[in-house]
Amino acid sequence: MATLKDVAKLAHVDVSTVSRALNNTSYVHPDTQQRIFDAVKQLSYHPNVLAQGLRQGKRHTIGLVVPRLMPSIFGNISQGVETAALKYNYGTLICNTGDNPATEQEILTRLRDGFVDGIIIAGTGANNRIVKDIHASGIPVIQVIRQPIASLSSVTADYRTIGYNAVQYLYRKGCRTIGIIESANTSVPYLERYEGYHKAMNELDLREVILRNDVSQNNIHYGYDCMISSLMNHDACDGILAASDAQGIGVFRALKERHIRVPEDIKVLSLTGYQMGEMLETSLTSMELPSTEIGVKSFLMLLEAINAKNAEAKGAPKYVPQHLSFPAELVERESTAS
Amino acid sequence: MATLKDVAKLAHVDVSTVSRALNNTSYVHPDTQQRIFDAVKQLSYHPNVLAQGLRQGKRHTIGLVVPRLMPSIFGNISQGVETAALKYNYGTLICNTGDNPATEQEILTRLRDGFVDGIIIAGTGANNRIVKDIHASGIPVIQVIRQPIASLSSVTADYRTIGYNAVQYLYRKGCRTIGIIESANTSVPYLERYEGYHKAMNELDLREVILRNDVSQNNIHYGYDCMISSLMNHDACDGILAASDAQGIGVFRALKERHIRVPEDIKVLSLTGYQMGEMLETSLTSMELPSTEIGVKSFLMLLEAINAKNAEAKGAPKYVPQHLSFPAELVERESTAS
DNA sequence: CTGAAAGCGCTTACAG
DNA sequence: CTGAAAGCGCTTACAG
Numbered sequence A, B: 001m002a003t004l005k006d007v008a009k010l011a012h013v014d015v016s017t018v019s020r021a022l023n024n025t026s027y028v029h030p031d032t033q034q035r036i037f038d039a040v041k042q043l044s045y046h047p048n049v050l051a052q053g054l055r056q057g058k059r060h061t062i063g064l065v066v067p068r069l070m071p072s073i074f075g076n077i078s079q080g081v082e083t084a085a086l087k088y089n090y091g092t093l094i095c096n097t098g099d100n101p102a103t104e105q106e107i108l109t110r111l112r113d114g115f116v117d118g119i120i121i122a123g124t125g126a127n128n129r130i131v132k133d134i135h136a137s138g139i140p141v142i143q144v145i146r147q148p149i150a151s152l153s154s155v156t157a158d159y160r161t162i163g164y165n166a167v168q169y170l171y172r173k174g175c176r177t178i179g180i181i182e183s184a185n186t187s188v189p190y191l192e193r194y195e196g197y198h199k200a201m202n203e204l205d206l207r208e209v210i211l212r213n214d215v216s217q218n219n220i221h222y223g224y225d226c227m228i229s230s231l232m233n234h235d236a237c238d239g240i241l242a243a244s245d246a247q248g249i250g251v252f253r254a255l256k257e258r259h260i261r262v263p264e265d266i267k268v269l270s271l272t273g274y275q276m277g278e279m280l281e282t283s284l285t286s287m288e289l290p291s292t293e294i295g296v297k298s299f300l301m302l303l304e305a306i307n308a309k310n311a312e313a314k315g316a317p318k319y320v321p322q323h324l325s326f327p328a329e330l331v332e333r334e335s336t337a338s
Numbered sequence C, D: 001c002t003g004a005a006a007g008c009g010c011t012t013a014c015a016g
Helices: A006-011 A015-023 A031-044 A049-056 A075-088 A101-112 A128-136 A160-173 A190-202 A217-234 A244-255 A292-315 B004-011 B015-023 B029-043 B049-056 B073-087 B100-114 B128-136 B161-171 B188-204 B219-232 B245-257 B290-311
Strands: A061-068 A093-094 A118-121 A141-144 A154-157 A180-181 A209-211 A241-244 A265-274 A285-288 A323-326 A329-331 B061-065 B091-096 B118-121 B141-144 B155-156 B176-180 B209-211 B237-240 B267-273 B285-288 B321-324 B330-331
Touching: A006 A015, A015 A031, A015 B155, A049 B321, A061 A075, A061 A101, A075 A292, A075 B091, A075 B100, A093 B073, A093 B091, A101 A128, A101 B073, A101 B161, A118 A154, A118 A190, A118 A292, A128 A141, A128 B176, A128 B290, A141 A292, A141 B161, A154 A190, A154 A292, A160 A190, A160 A265, A160 A285, A160 A329, A160 B049, A180 A190, A180 A217, A217 A244, A217 B155, A217 B330, A241 A244, A244 A265, A265 B176, A292 B073, A329 B267, B004 B015, B004 B029, B015 B029, B061 B073, B073 B091, B073 B290, B091 B100, B100 B219, B100 B290, B118 B128, B118 B161, B118 B290, B128 B141, B141 B290, B155 B188, B155 B290, B161 B176, B161 B188, B161 B237, B161 B267, B209 B219, B219 B245, B290 B321
Parallel strands: A061 A093, A061 A118, A118 A141, A141 A154, A154 A323, A180 A209, A180 A241, A241 A265, A265 A285, B061 B091, B061 B118, B118 B141, B141 B155, B155 B321, B176 B209, B176 B237, B237 B267, B267 B285
Antiparallel strands: A285 A329, B285 B330
């Protein structure tokens, strides 16, 4: 690999002049410039971003920490983050925690040690201390979907309203025993969805039915397991709120195996839709979230925080955390048809 | 952030001694060591990997270039790569090309400029020249699933056998008009699957039916679109080979909308299974591939290539490209039941 | 057993 | 308009 030095030698100038010409950081005589560009081309020179990063204190890389990629909304979010990042010339280091606190801790440690300029995280909540430390140490952190740390910026959805509206909708559709799938390890989205559910159930004077289970590896299986055990408990629901499209798929499968018809016997609705529902054999009514947009906005918010951090060093005002929340759009499909 | 220098000052030694103590690279007096460790702890020092990388010519980061994450086998593969990489203390830069040659070119350029120690790629085939250049310039490249460049190492599946066996299986199940979903832009897996299909159809003296369409954004829609247009063409198949589980989901949806029953009227089989089929409403018979394992093995092969590259510089024999191929396992489910 | 020095490849005040 | 020098944070021969 050719270096600046090689180019400088070939163009008969100093490395500093080459640097200036390439970065357009001060006027360089056209003739000199031409010689430099020729040399660059001839040597097929590419700047070493590592050295640039070291010198400028920037990596041009961000970390994205998610519990899993697939099947879940995080796959779509990742796509959004990555596309936006590429546009701004940032690389994206995607890290799966598997929702395992130990793995998450290891990943966070790695990221802190000079790996990235900033972090977008959907965390387990078990490493809040470390996350806060990282943020305090100068690497901005944005929380996405899950926001266990109130003092850090976040991009999320309005889960309370989602839960509330979902119950009201199923009620209007005639459901009277509405179950909701909850998680074993409670995160903010689950809590908020439940709050909305609880409020609506209360107003309608309905009995709550919580579906919960030992954590399965992915959401499809989790939805399946929850549905199966609910059926074994003879909790005869006529409506089910799945936390996500993936859980909905698992629920469908469980019902199919027991010969229970959707939507005739039971209606199913997903509280986190990511454009998967329409293509299912029985299409799934979902609270659709703009998942890619959530990813894009997360990156932009992080970029703002990174730039603010740098500006702060030069005396600019302190960066103020922000919270961006998206509403969901109810898209009616076969799984809740009357 | 504390630096080596800070630690050295606090421990009253030279930075070189600190470096040696921390990296265990030569004997350091226990007392000195203790002072150093204390200082490290007190300052909560973490080495700057950027500087280490620059000095050692290593990034401890690899690039993973895939067409998409979800829904596809690449989601699972990514998981495998990332988990294995983490174990060996490597970060993974995941890049989506969207199967767009221009995006892919941009990503490859970025990766080449000092971003990674090696690359795992499922490429479009449009940038073979660049990929070869990168490999030749000293950044090892491993091809996964798709192997447009014969001279580079690869981890793939035995698609010829998969295509052949799939036809034979459906034939035994009574199918006589077996359609196969092909891609608009032909990649090696599609070519090989077709070769196997072609051979079997020939031996059985059956008429070939190719389903193809303008490229859709993702495989679910692609499968849906292909199935719909095939139905409009009155190509009355009684068996369909979908290229992947995702395409199978799209096919199911198309058939459901036209009130065609699976498996009674038509049998469906996926040629690239990634543990999705069993959880579908109508479970999907698939040629299951060890997708996570493919990811793990890809990383290990890359690691070997990286180490070999470094050893070469010290006079070790040249690294020889390898090709690892996995067989698929036919898992029978409802979609092909008799 | 440990220090002083060179250098990885770049950028950026400082001169002139 | 351009060169010489310092420095980003490390590692590693070279001495002693």
